[in-house]
Structure formats: structure tokens, C-alpha cells
Amino acid sequence: MQILTNSNGPVRATESRWQQQMKLAIRSPERLARELDLPLDAICPRQANGCGKGSFPLFVPLPYLARIERGNPQDPLLLQVLPTHQENEMAPGFSEDPIDESSFLAATGLLHKYLGRALMIVSGTCAIHCRYCFRRHFPYSESSGLATGWQEAVDHLRADNSIREVILSGGDPLTVVDAQLEALIDRLESINHLRRLRVHTRLPVVIPQRITQQLVNRLTCSTLRTVFVIHCNHANEVDSEVAAAVNRLTGNSIPVLNQSVLLRGVNDSLAALTGLSERLIQIGVIPYYLHQLDPVAGAAHFQVPVERGLELVEQMRATLSGYLVPRYVQEIPGLQSKTKLA
Numbered sequence: 479m480q481i482l483t484n485s486n487g488p489v490r491a492t493e494s495r496w497q498q499q500m501k502l503a504i505r506s507p508e509r510l511a512r513e514l515d516l517p518l519d520a521i522c523p524r525q526a527n528g529c530g531k532g533s534f535p536l537f538v539p540l541p542y543l544a545r546i547e548r549g550n551p552q553d554p555l556l557l558q559v560l561p562t563h564q565e566n567e568m569a570p571g572f573s574e575d576p577i578d579e580s581s582f583l584a585a586t587g588l589l590h591k592y593l594g595r596a597l598m599i600v601s602g603t604c605a606i607h608c609r610y611c612f613r614r615h616f617p618y619s620e621s622s623g624l625a626t627g628w629q630e631a632v633d634h635l636r637a638d639n640s641i642r643e644v645i646l647s648g649g650d651p652l653t654v655v656d657a658q659l660e661a662l663i664d665r666l667e668s669i670n671h672l673r674r675l676r677v678h679t680r681l682p683v684v685i686p687q688r689i690t691q692q693l694v695n696r697l698t699c700s701t702l703r704t705v706f707v708i709h710c711n712h713a714n715e716v717d718s719e720v721a722a723a724v725n726r727l728t729g730n731s732i733p734v735l736n737q738s739v740l741l742r743g744v745n746d747s748l749a750a751l752t753g754l755s756e757r758l759i760q761i762g763v764i765p766y767y768l769h770q771l772d773p774v775a776g777a778a779h780f781q782v783p784v785e786r787g788l789e790l791v792e793q794m795r796a797t798l799s800g801y802l803v804p805r806y807v808q809e810i811p812g813l814q815s816k817t818k819l820a
């Protein structure tokens with residue numbers, strides 16, 4: 479058997495390509511700097527913050543790296559994955575659980591916050607580490623139901639017949655292998671009152687090979703209607719591989735929507751936001767949400783004021799077809815849905 483070694487154990491030829499890509503991902507600032515032709519100083523000034531070697535380390539898979547412009551320290555994709563010293567700065571109003579998620583844990587691995595739908599934390603693992611992530615401090619090891627086969631979560635779903643839709647989320651639910659995912663879908667299908675399965679995932683964008691034919695086949699023959707919500711913040715994140723992955727879904731009648739986060743330096747301009755919507759629709763993806771950043775500790779440097787966001791969305795509306803303007807929303811703890819800002 480062919481074995482390539484790297485920092486996360488051997489990569490086996492028998493593994494699927496996406497699993498190999500998970501192992502081959504970049505985990506050190508030194509390697510990231512080398513690959514991008516940047517001085518280490520630009521990636522890791524003063525070796526700040528252990529440069530993301532702490533509880534939320536740097537993690538960039540190679541298919542995503544390939545879309546970052548070489549030699550550009552301000553690249554909008556690089557900024558999303560680069561740990562900086564600003565992460566250590568305390569900002570008023572920014573906390574570890576900014577949207578009070580822990581109080582909505584209905585069962586291990588299940589957040590039931592809104593009527594009719596519940597969100598399953600299928601896995602605590604992600605295929606990329608986005609520095610602005612609102613779940614970056616979430617206690618996954620205690621909260622994902624993976625270890626117990628999601629038993630408690632499935633029991634809760636079965637017992638509450640007001641729930642029509644299950645959202646598979648995380649972390650990223652598609653970091654779980656197909657066989658396990660299929661076993662979970664089998665169990666969800668056995669719950670009579672469920673109608674829809676929604677998959678919240680960044681994998682079609684960061685490792686498009688994850689959308690395997692086996693997975694698509696399983697979803698297509700499901701009794702549940704499947705909807706994908708991918709996560710893409712900038713047009714440069716979409717290349718032909720991403721388009722092909724999306725096509726494997728939409729070509730099998732699985733609708734694909736996108737959610738993005740408004741991020742300073744990444745997409746807080748009219749050109750970036752219209753460019754994103756136009757690129758998405760070219761590959762058959764409908765813009766769904768543009769999220770106001772949740773005030774999570776370590777991400778204050780990404781914040782765009784709501785007034786600026788409103789201005790940008792108004793400009794988008796004046797420029798784009800209505801269906802290309804995402805709903806600009808904010809998560810306000812305690813309310814019955816996300817709050818529409820524009």
C-alpha cells in the first residue's frame with residue numbers, strides 16, 4: 479500500500495480523495511508562508527498567538543490554498559484562515575458563546591431553537607478553520623453526539639412531532655464518512671414526521687471532492703427532501719472543481735443555497751458582494767443569508783458596523799436582480815428566528 483507521510487499520520491491510497499486532503503491540509507504557518515511566497519513575518523508577525531497552534535489551530539486544505547493569490551498578504555481567502563495577533567485582543571461585547579447556544583441544547587448534539595427545525599451537531603470537526611467562526615469556542619467534545627451514534631438527538635427528534643426539518647451541521651457534518659452519514663440518514667428516515675434534511679456545509683467549497691457519487695446517490699433516493707446550504711464568502715473561493723461539486727447536487731435535483739458572513743477586508747465592498755452573488759448564480763447557487771458577524775471572542779477585527787452592512791445591501795439591491803441579494807441577518811439570542819436587518 480502506498481503511504482505518504484505528513485503531520486497527521488499516513489495517507490493511505492485506500493482512503494477517498496477527500497480524506498487524503500484532510501490529512502494533507504496545511505497546519506503550520508511556516509508551510510503556509512512557503513506555499514504562498516510570503517515572508518513568515520507576513521503570516522506570523524512576532525510569532526503572535528503561537529500562530530494559531532492553540533485550541534483553534536491553523537488548518538487550510540490544499541484545494542482551498544490553490545485559490546489564494548501567491549505573494550498577496552491581503553488576499554480575501556488568506557484573511558479568512560490566517561491567525562493574527564488581533565485574535566488575542568479583548569473587545570467589549572465579544573464573548574465565547576455570543577449567541578447563547580449552550581442554553582438551546584435540547585439533547586447531546588442537538589440545538590432546538592426555532593419552531594419546526596432543529597440543528598444537529600453531527601461532528602465537531604471542520605475541513606478548514608475560519609478565524610471568524612462563531613463556534614470557535616464551542617465545547618464540541620461534550621456536545622457532538624457522534625460518539626453515541628447521535629442517540630439522544632435522534633430520540634429528541636422522534637419525540638417532538640412539531641419538527642419537520644433536521645439541519646445537519648457542526649463543525650461540518652460532511653467530515654463524517656459516508657457509511658456513518660448513511661446510517662444517520664437511515665435513522666432520520668424512520669421518523670415519520672420529518673420531511674426535510676438540510677445540510678449546512680463548507681466542504682463543497684473547501685474540498686469539493688467530498689461530494690462523492692455515493693453520497694449523492696444516498697441523498698437522491700432519500701424519502702426526505704434534501705437541501706444544501708454551502709458557505710462561501712468571496713467569488714475567488716469558487717473554481718471549476720467547486721462548480722462541478724455543486725453540479726453533482728443540483729444535477730440531481732438537490733437545491734443549493736449559500737450563506738456568507740460580512741467580513742472586514744474580505745467582502746465588505748459592493749464589488750466583492752456583487753461579485754460573489756454573480757459567481758454563485760453562474761454555478762447554480764442561490765444566495766440565502768449574509769450574516770452580520772457574531773461577536774465571538776477573537777474575531778473583533780472582522781467586524782463591519784451594521785450601518786455599513788445596510789448601506790452595502792441597499793447598493794446591492796440597486797445593482798442586482800432581486801434574487802441575487804441575500805437576506806442580511808443577525809442572530810439575536812432569545813428571538814424566534816434570525817433577525818432580518820435588510
Ligand SMILES: *Cc1c(COP(=O)(O)O)cnc(C)c1O
Pocket residue numbers: 589590591592595596597645815816
Ligand atoms: C440558523 C439556525 C437555524 C436555521 O434557521 P433558518 O432561518 O431556517 O435558516 C436553525 N437552528 C439554529 C440553532 C440556527 O442557528
Ligand code: SF4
Pocket residue numbers: 603604605606607608611612613614648649650680709
Ligand atoms: S467551516 Fe463553518 S463551523 Fe467550521 S470553522 Fe468555518 S465557519 Fe466555523
